[in-house]
Amino acid sequence: MADIDPRLASEFCGMRFATPLVLLSGCVGFGEEYTRVKGFSNRDAGAICLKGTTGTQRLGNAPHRVYETPGGMLNAIGLQNPGVDKVVDEILPTLDFDETRFIANVSGSTIEEYIAVTRKFDDSPIDAIEINISCPNVKEGGVAFGNDPDMSARVVEACRSVTDKPLITKLSPNQTDIAENARRCIEAGSDAFAVINTLMGMAIDIEARTPYIGNNQGGLSGPAIKPIALLKVHQVYQVTKEHGIPIIGQGGVTTPSDAIEFLLAGASAVGVGTALFYDPLILPKINQGIVDYMDRQQLANVGQITGALQLNTRKPAQACGC
Template identity: 70%
Template sequence: MLKGTTREPRLGNPPHRVYETPMGMLNAIGLQNPGADYVIDRILPTLDFTETTFFANVCGSTIEDYVEVTRRFDESTIDAIELNISCPNIKEGGVQFGNSPDMSARVVEACRRVTKKPLITKLSPNQTDIRENARRCIEAGSDALAVINTVMGMAIDVKSRKPVIGNIQGGLSGPAIKPIALLKVMQVAEVARPHNVPIIGQGGICSADDALEFIIAGATTVGVGTALFYEPLVCRKINAGIAEYLAANRFAGVHALVGALDAPKKTVMACAC
């Protein structure tokens, strides 16, 4: 997955941009990137597509921005295009689209018109009903869904009484958000399964067991972000652990485990309060 790419270059947010939290990390990078033209003309030609599949991650402040960047990637060698309508760290666009099912569907619909490449929509956990949003994105033409982006949060320096993050708020990631992400994956899977729409599950995955939990909840594949900061080769361990589990439990392949959650079919809405 490439870093989120916008139509024009972006410098990102003022420091501090990252802050370690118990079992997690707050970030507010602000989508720093050199812009679509540079990524497509200068970075893509340097990538080795022979063994690796590359996805673009598209972000924008307006629907026109999303369409233009999607159109540019459609003409490139990229394998798939992910619409990031869930970035909480920019002032306009991003999560403002992703927290509204109507706006999410409008972005997907508009981008669908300009590309035949696989289109993935990355959903926000910072919304009331992720299922409704997932349903609308599928109807609008999304081929797959990525669940979840970061959870909005903040940190305060008690000495200065100032926010630690330059942007004041940031996105929380890492093991701290895993239970939230798992529930969202299970909820989205209820909507996506009848349409055979695959889910990329992510949020706090650090081990094979974490990845297996996401697959059992309904993810077709998984993504790893924060764990790479302290263990860059962790994906090798995760892949080996999944293979070991499948063999030990006599599953024919990962597909046999997707959504194998042994629980009542209807999501329990009441909470333990």
């Protein structure tokens, strides 16, 4: 394995990331998913987000759970996981924390469940905690926590009350004003953001006249959502930059250029997910591409790319793209 260029290293919420790349929750299991692939190394990632974890074991949704679409992928796994006790007591001890940083992903259907799972991870070696607020609030008729700023802030505040570990709030794009949601989450105690979670979508089998996904709808990821994700990162960055709060930009990253775009838009780290499904060895390629870019731009470190976007000063007559 080639040495990681030291210019790729950065600090994220007090954690040292060897590279700006983060493996996204749900794409690498509990840190071991790709370790069986020859040539793959966790050291190529600055951090790994573990699979979404709930208070008790969940079996997940009925199949089909994954379906490939043009430029993307739909998934509706349904948070299949063994429950937080097993993750903390049996899985975390098997991880090599000298290789990279590990981030837990906390999910829940009630505020009380978020608190219980966060408290359990707080008493563990995990480096940071990502809060998945795209889960449905069963006490409020199934409305996703992340689509309402008030509910988002309540989840963050509840998790903040039971842990001193860095809290990363994973923001949903399926809401009216993502910047306002970010502002409320900062006030509630969020240390960082992951922008964005998947967009909701559907694919239909025209012969059977039924959705391909057993859950009827699923989260859309992959290159198809990158332009939306870039805009959302830019919008959230306008709120976070004055507070020095970092962002993991994610959504459709498959090339070094994609990663650099997210950094320019305001991200301090870049999530890679769907691309791993067809190229498990993509991380070194993206890292090298970022290094090549720094060479061309004569940059001393990757942090100099973050937020360096220069907006066009001449505004169009209309903002709708007409």
